[in-house]
Amino acid sequence: MKILSVDDDQTTRSLLKMILKGAGHQVEEAASASAAHALLETAKFDLIVADMHMPDATGLEMLRELRKDPRTAKTHVIFCTADATRNTVVEAANLGVSAYILKPINSKDVLEKVALVAKAVPPFLEASERVIDRLGIGVKGYREMLRMLVESYRQHIEQLSSCLQDDKMAQFDRTARSLSGAAANLGASALKDATDEACATVPSVPEEQRARYLRNLSAEVERIAEFAGMEGNAHSHAA
Numbered sequence: 001m002k003i004l005s006v007d008d009d010q011t012t013r014s015l016l017k018m019i020l021k022g023a024g025h026q027v028e029e030a031a032s033a034s035a036a037h038a039l040l041e042t043a044k045f046d047l048i049v050a051d052m053h054m055p056d057a058t059g060l061e062m063l064r065e066l067r068k069d070p071r072t073a074k075t076h077v078i079f080c081t082a083d084a085t086r087n088t089v090v091e092a093a094n095l096g097v098s099a100y101i102l103k104p105i106n107s108k109d110v111l112e113k114v115a116l117v118a119k120a121v122p123p124f125l126e127a128s129e130r131v132i133d134r135l136g137i138g139v140k141g142y143r144e145m146l147r148m149l150v151e152s153y154r155q156h157i158e159q160l161s162s163c164l165q166d167d168k169m170a171q172f173d174r175t176a177r178s179l180s181g182a183a184a185n186l187g188a189s190a191l192k193d194a195t196d197e198a199c200a201t202v203p204s205v206p207e208e209q210r211a212r213y214l215r216n217l218s219a220e221v222e223r224i225a226e227f228a229g230m231e232g233n234a235h236s237h238a239a
Helices: 010-022 033-040 059-068 086-094 107-120 128-135 139-165 169-185 189-204 207-227
Strands: 002-006 026-030 047-051 076-081 099-102
Touching: 002 010, 002 033, 010 026, 010 047, 010 107, 026 033, 033 047, 033 059, 047 059, 047 107, 059 076, 059 086, 076 107, 099 107, 128 139, 139 169, 139 189, 139 207, 169 189, 189 207
Parallel strands: 002 026, 002 047, 047 076, 076 099
Antiparallel strands: none
16 A cells, blocks of 8 residues: 555654555655655555544644545544543544554554555456456556556646636536546556546535645556556646
């Protein structure tokens, strides 16, 4: 899984990173809630492991903000903390926290909690062997088609942004539906779902919230680009 570790203590972040990377996970770090939100503007994570007390926000405050944003509304969150009072646990549960890791950290506990989350995280891409067999193409062809999908999305996200600015919702809908079909063909399930959500939701949300859905699309696109070995898009957070 791709995991974001959020803690103002460098030692704790380094320890968690060592444990999680040793289990085969990809880990990035943030030293504050604001730094985490900045990373989440352009990157997609399967799990966030967060401290409960940070200088700029509590873990609960951070979780509330995550749940307001379509990009992170369903992202799994584990709190790593020594503070597990009843009131905190109840509020966190209402906000959909996945688990608690109690300090002092125990590697077995960390890996058990993360493994439980991993079982609940759907893959962002359908199994490549299944897609290759369904399409009748080789591995090289599959990778090339993924790259073409990424480039197509990168170009069309700029067009979708223009449609929103000019209030051309019919064109937005047509373009988004076409992209969704292309993502489905290549088994890019998370990207297809994000596109369908944008298509269904954007017309009815306030104008100031619409860009969030395009940033969500960009984050999913760049996750596929990373998988396909492509360079990041310098304009991926311009929407």
